[in-house]
Amino acid sequence: xxxxxxxxxxxxxxxxxxxxxxxxVDTAALSELIASAQSQHDAAVEGTGAGQYPVGSKAALxxxxxxxxxxLANPDATQADVTQAVNNLTAAxxxxxxxxxxxxxxxxxxxxxSAQSQHDAAVEGSxxxxxxxxxxxxxxxxIDSANAVLANAAVTQAEADQAVTALTEALRVFTASVVQRxxxxxxxxxxxxxxxxxxxxxxxxxxxxDADWDQYKAADVNGDGVVDILDLAxxxxxxxxx
Numbered sequence: 001x002x003x004x005x006x007x008x009x010x011x012x013x014x015x016x017x018x019x020x021x022x023x024x025v026d027t028a029a030l031s032e033l034i035a036s037a038q039s040q041h042d043a044a045v046e047g048t049g050a051g052q053y054p055v056g057s058k059a060a061l062x063x064x065x066x067x068x069x070x071x072l073a074n075p076d077a078t079q080a081d082v083t084q085a086v087n088n089l090t091a092a093x094x095x096x097x098x099x100x101x102x103x104x105x106x107x108x109x110x111x112x113x114s115a116q117s118q119h120d121a122a123v124e125g126s127x128x129x130x131x132x133x134x135x136x137x138x139x140x141x142x143i144d145s146a147n148a149v150l151a152n153a154a155v156t157q158a159e160a161d162q163a164v165t166a167l168t169e170a171l172r173v174f175t176a177s178v179v180q181r182x183x184x185x186x187x188x189x190x191x192x193x194x195x196x197x198x199x200x201x202x203x204x205x206x207x208x209x210d211a212d213w214d215q216y217k218a219a220d221v222n223g224d225g226v227v228d229i230l231d232l233a234x235x236x237x238x239x240x241x242x
Contacts (some may be wrong), residue, residue, distance in 0.1 A: 030086050037093050041080050044105050045098075049154030050103040065094030103157045107151055107166050112146050115171050120175075128181045128188050135177040142170030165179055167231065184235040186218050192238045200235050203227040236242050 005231070041062055048056045069078050071085040119140055124133045149155055149163040184192040186199040203219035207226040221231040 008070040013016075019104065024174050025076075025077060026190055027072055027082050028069060030082050033086055033089050034065060034094075035036075037061065037068075037089055040093070040096070041065065047154070048101060048158070049152075050101055052101045052154065052155075053096070054099050054101065057096055061092055064089050067191045099196065101156075103155055103160055105155070105160050108146060108150055108160050108167075111164055111167050111171075112143060112150065114148075115139065115143050115167055118171065118174070126179060126190060128179050130179050132177045133175070133180065135174055139170055139174040142167050149229065184221050184238040187220070187236070188218075191242070192235060197235045197239065200227060200231050205233070 026060070041058055044053050044058055045051075046053050046058055068085045068089040070213050071081055077085075119136055122131045122136055123129075124136055146163045146167045149159055153157070167236070180192065181188060182192060184196055186196040189195075200219045200221065203216035204227055206216040208217070208220075210216075216227060219231060220229045221234045224230070
């Protein structure tokens, strides 16, 4: 073996040997991770809809991918450099994945079920407890609109919230359209007349404590739990004001 001193003079040393071992840097994991990250980046869509990613998140991930590619392309990169690049890109990819937009449609789903149930159970007509003709169709239109929002894979939280607001209002209007008994309309014929006055007279003296109260409680016009002169006066007043 030949050795040199600090002046550059060489000396032959017999019987001595020296070996140099070269270990290749393993970049397989980094290469696979870069390919996976690039694939996820390219398939992602930025926006505010469900399953989309916040604006700017793709650029941040691409920056991490490019940094990893630079390490991969560097012939002087050490194993420590490659390991650090894997760690950095893994962290960037996890951050990107966790930033995906999630839209909560629970309230909308629940409201749609409730509205549909009320719609299906309702009966249109002019009798007390029924709903004005056409009111069910209006409610169904609102329900259908809400269902369309729910079915949109890219729905935003703002759109889901707006759908809840719109359907809530439609349901309020529908509920308010139920036919109510006119005060004094004891026989529920949508008219206050002497016939109602006669029914109040028949029930006169009945109270909510009586066993047959259900039979006469419609005559309790003012709802105080007893059929008396006040109920007779209320019906008579309504008749006279017609």
